[in-house]
Amino acid sequence: MKQYQCIVCGYIYDESLGEPEHGIAPGTRWEDVPVDWCCPDCGVAKADFEMIAIESTP
Amino acid sequence: MNPPIVILGSGLAGISVARELRKLDKEVPLIMITADDGGFYSKPSLSNALAAGKTAPQLVLTARETLAAQLNVDIRAGSRVVRLLPGQHAIEMDSGRVEYSRLVLALGAQPIRLPIEGSGAADILAVNSLADYAAFRERLVDVKRVAILGGGLIGCEFANDLRLAGIAVDVFDLAPQALGRLLPTGAAEFFRARLEAAGVAFHFNTSIARVDRSEGGVILKDSQGKDFSADLVLSAVGLKPETELARAAGLKTNRGIVADKLLATSEPDVFAVGDCAEVQGLVLPFVLPIMQQARALAKTLAGTPAPVSYPAMPVVVKTPASPTVVCPPPAGAAGAWREEADPTGVRAMFEDAAGNPLGFALVGDSVKDKQALATQMPAWL
Numbered sequence: 001m002k003q004y005q006c007i008v009c010g011y012i013y014d015e016s017l018g019e020p021e022h023g024i025a026p027g028t029r030w031e032d033v034p035v036d037w038c039c040p041d042c043g044v045a046k047a048d049f050e051m052i053a054i055e056s057t058p
Numbered sequence: 059m060n061p062p063i064v065i066l067g068s069g070l071a072g073i074s075v076a077r078e079l080r081k082l083d084k085e086v087p088l089i090m091i092t093a094d095d096g097g098f099y100s101k102p103s104l105s106n107a108l109a110a111g112k113t114a115p116q117l118v119l120t121a122r123e124t125l126a127a128q129l130n131v132d133i134r135a136g137s138r139v140v141r142l143l144p145g146q147h148a149i150e151m152d153s154g155r156v157e158y159s160r161l162v163l164a165l166g167a168q169p170i171r172l173p174i175e176g177s178g179a180a181d182i183l184a185v186n187s188l189a190d191y192a193a194f195r196e197r198l199v200d201v202k203r204v205a206i207l208g209g210g211l212i213g214c215e216f217a218n219d220l221r222l223a224g225i226a227v228d229v230f231d232l233a234p235q236a237l238g239r240l241l242p243t244g245a246a247e248f249f250r251a252r253l254e255a256a257g258v259a260f261h262f263n264t265s266i267a268r269v270d271r272s273e274g275g276v277i278l279k280d281s282q283g284k285d286f287s288a289d290l291v292l293s294a295v296g297l298k299p300e301t302e303l304a305r306a307a308g309l310k311t312n313r314g315i316v317a318d319k320l321l322a323t324s325e326p327d328v329f330a331v332g333d334c335a336e337v338q339g340l341v342l343p344f345v346l347p348i349m350q351q352a353r354a355l356a357k358t359l360a361g362t363p364a365p366v367s368y369p370a371m372p373v374v375v376k377t378p379a380s381p382t383v384v385c386p387p388p389a390g391a392a393g394a395w396r397e398e399a400d401p402t403g404v405r406a407m408f409e410d411a412a413g414n415p416l417g418f419a420l421v422g423d424s425v426k427d428k429q430a431l432a433t434q435m436p437a438w439l
Contacts, residue, residue: 005119007077007119008070008100008102008345008349009100009102009103009345010100010103010117010119021426022426022429036429036433038429041102041374041376042100042102042345042374043345043346043371043372043373043374044345044346044349045349048349
């Protein structure tokens with residue numbers, strides 16, 4: 001599972017956690033997050049995230 | 059060889075232009091000139107970093123050296139521009155002259171300072187940069203009570219953040235409500251109650267006329283002659299676009315540096331973006347408009363002129379005590395607010411005479427409707 005960081009505000013999307021409050025289930029891979037999803041903290045688009053780290057899951 | 063593209067400013071606007079341009083053109087020479095340190099930090103975080111326990115250095119997302127390497131940009135940090143010489147395609151700095159092929163003004167905005175009397179007036183802080191935030195954190199040591207001038211977005215975010223850090227907060231505003239430019243009355247009432255429950259003390263319909271030093275703190279006197287005490291005063295009464303350099307060089311300025319849909323100013327090859335720019339009459343000092351501008355301008359700079367477009371762009375107010383999202387109606391739009399309130403929140407729609415939605419304000423649990431509503435709003439530009 002990977003993590004992606006919003007380049008504007010630093011918010012981190014963690015695939016293993018998802019974003020259940022915004023309808024993204026835990027374990028949702030980044031490529032499966034809808035294109036119109038945007039940062040819950042600052043509102044920028046999915047395109048403004050970049051991958052920051054790769055974590056292996058057991 | 060052509061002179062470089064020169065960007066003045068290393069805030070979100072300047073850095074986003076560089077980042078977007080590099081997606082389209084990896085080679086064109088690029089210089090960024092900044093009075094700051096040149097590292098990239100998230101400015102919206104300045105007003106919610108305290109409770110998150112973040113120090114100023116921890117807010118830097120990308121250090122200057124890393125950014126310079128990633129974006130292949132020559133960052134001249136700690137440099138001041140003395141004047142623009144648009145007729146010569148050059149700028150004059152304190153350290154010499156730099157020629158440009160295209161110039162991007164991403165100069166930001168400066169905090170508005172209220173005329174306040176008294177021995178403590180000079181100690182009033184405004185937090186508008188990472189350096190300001192560092193100074194704010196230093197001054198906060200041993201502070202028990204903070205007075206905030208201004209109950210708008212930034213003032214309320216700081217108020218909530220300070221409360222989460224256990225500091226007492228008084229907020230003063232001339233308006234009869236919080237977030238006066240953003241929220242209709244019902245939503246504002248919900249917001250006020252939630253922030254008061256979190257310990258924020260609001261003082262509306264008033265302004266601070268004097269701040270005097272007293273033993274260990276300051277005494278504030280409001281326009282009605284009432285006294286308040288505080289250890290620290292924070293001013294958050296709004297921002298003024300940085301237009302001085304442009305105006306002095308003969309560029310057309312109004313509230314901001316006047317730019318058209320191509321972000322072009324009144325001088326050839328000079329562009330303006332971000333909080334310093336007034337694009338088609340709109341000054342929008344928020345993150346999303348800056349991202350739209352940066353994408354459009356990058357295309358133009360890379361050789362394909364692209365006008366900026368603005369979809370409706372909701373503004374998130376980072377007050378955890380009362381989650382709040384506002385999508386203001388287009389400037390000057392005729393219509394009225396229709397509010398639906400329940401104990402968990404308020405959903406306010408701004409509608410024209412025919413009932414078409416033009417904007418919305420959501421507080422409390424209703425913020426979950428943000429995405430669905432945003433797509434129904436008319437574009438701003």
